[in-house]
Amino acid sequence: MAREMLGIDIGGSGIKGAPVDLSDGSLARERFRVDTPHPSKPKAVAKVLAEVVDHFGWDGPVGVTYPGVVIDGVALSAANVSKQWIGLDAASLIADATGREITLLNDADAAGVAEMRLGAGRGRRGTVVLLTLGTGIGSALFTDGVLVPNTEFGHIQIDGRDAEIRASAKARDEHDLSWEKWARRLSEYMVQLEALISPSLIIVGGGVSRKSEHFLPLIEGVRAEIVPARLVNNAGIVGAAMAAAAAHPVETAEPAQIRAAGRAGGRQRANGTAEAAR
Template sequence: MTQTGQLIQTLAVDIGGSGIKVMVLDHAGEPVSDRDRVDTPQPAKPDAIIAVILDLAQDKQFDRVSVGFPGVIKAGVTMTAANLDSDWIGFNLATTLSDLLGKPVRVINDADMQGLGAVVGQGVELVVTLGTGVGSALFLDGILIPNLELGHHEFRKGATYEEQLGRAALDAAGKKKWNDRLQKAIASLEHLFNYDTLYLGGGNTKFINFELPVNVKIVPNISGLLGGITLWREK
C-alpha cells in the first residue's frame, strides 16, 4: 500500500521492435486499464521511445513502473538493443524514466518479464518469444536466470535462432519453412535445456500451424505486461 493506504498500482510497459504497449495493473496483477499500443518509432532511439511512453502514461494513475526491454539489462541500464538502435547501449533507462515520471522504475529484459507473467514455478521452465526478434527467459522453480539472450546464439546452418525465426525470416522464407524451422528449434531446445515446460509467446505464434508437444504451451502477449507486477514482489 501507499502511505495514504491506497493499494499500489503499477504501470507495465512492454517495449518491442514493432510496438510499445502499456497497461495499469492493480496490487494483485489484474488489469485496471485498457492495453494501449503504439507502433515503435523509427529510428527507435531512446528519446523517441521515451516520448511515446510518456504520452501513453500521461492519463493514467500509477505508483510505480515496470518496463520490459528487448535486450540485456543490468541495474536498469540497457546493455544491448539488437532490434532497436545502438544509442540504447549503456543507456540508464530506469533512472531516466524515474526522473521523468516521478515514480520508481524497474527495467528487465522483455522476455524475462513475459516469463514472470507466464511460468508456474515448477521445475525448469523456458520461455521463447517470437516477434520482431527472438527473446528467451529461463526459470528454475520460479527463480529467473536473467538475460539468457538465446536468440543470438547459433541454431542451424551457421545462423542464429533470430536469423532463422525472427519476423524478417518469416517474411523471407514463408510460413511453411518457418514452421519447419520452429519444429526443429523446439526439438533442439528440449535436448539443450531438458525443460519441463516451454512457453511460446510473441505476435508470430499466430502463424504456428503444427501440433505442439504436450509440454509446449502458447501464452498470450498480455503476459509481457502482467509480468510487471511480479517484478516488484519481494523474494
C-alpha cells in the same frame, strides 16, 4: 479494492501499457499502444513512455520492459532497437523522462514471470523456458520457479546466424512462410535449445501465440511439452507491473514473499525478480 501497478512493454514495433490488477493479472484499463519510434533511439522511446504514463494519469512507480539484457538498470544489448541503448543507464533516463520511479527488466523475463505466476507455467517445477516470438525471439529461463535473467536464447547460432533471424514471427512475415515451413524452422531451433538446457516445458508467447493451433502441432523432434502462453501478448505488461510491485511493496501492499523480492531488487533500477514468479 484492487491493487494496481502500471506496466509498459517496449517492443520492436509497438510500445504498449496498462494498469494491471495484481491479484489476477488482468488489465484494469484498456491497453494503450503507440508505435515504437524509428529509429528507436533512447530519448525518442523515453518520450513515448512518458506519453503512455500521461495517458493513464499515473503518478506511482512504473514497471518497464526492455528488449535486451538489463543489469542494474543499464542496457547491455540492443538487437532490435538503436545501438545507442548499449551501456546506457536506461532506468534513469526513463525515470527522468516520466518523472516516475522505474523498475526496468528484460522483456521476455517479464513475460516469463507473469506466465510462471499466473499463466501456463503456474505450479510447474523443473526447467521451464518461455519463448516470445515477435520482432525477435526472447527467452526466459526458470528452474523450480526461479528466474535466471537475461538468457537471450534467440541469439543461439544456427548455420552461422542468430536463430531469431530465421525463426521469429517477423521472419515468417518477411519471407511469407507457410505455417508448415515456419514450424520446420521453429523445430530446428527448439531441438537445438532443448539439447542445451533440457526443459520439461516450453511456453510459446508473443502475439502469434494466439494462432498456436496453426503451428505448435507441426513442431517435431522436441521431447519437452510445448504449450501456448495464456497471457498471450499482455504477458510483458503484466510481468513489468509485477516487477514494479515487488520493488515497491508499500505502494501495493503485496504478499510477504513479493515484498522480499522487491527489497532484493531495489528501487528505480531493479532488474525484475526471481521471487515474483513464484
